[in-house]
Amino acid sequence: LYIHISCLVERLIRQVPIENYNNLDQLMQCQENMINNIKRAFSGIEETYNVKINVEEIGYVYDIITAPTEDLEVF
Secondary structure, three states, X not given: OHHHHHHHHHHHHOOOOOOOOOXXXXXXXXXXXXXXXXXXXXXXXXXXXXXXXXXXXXXXXXXXXXXXXXXXXXX
């Protein structure tokens, strides 16, 4: 998650955000509350770096947060 967020901030500063996310419409319909919570959590980053985190980027953060732990490899 930390690595993804670091890359996310770099992409946004460079103005090249991720612009595609599979099932974006479904995410927006079914996870509106979660999207708002993630937006709120990242509001400090948006203010500090003067960037806007789009819903596609939020989708990838959502995927990382909700991934079953057995899907994550620990080194």
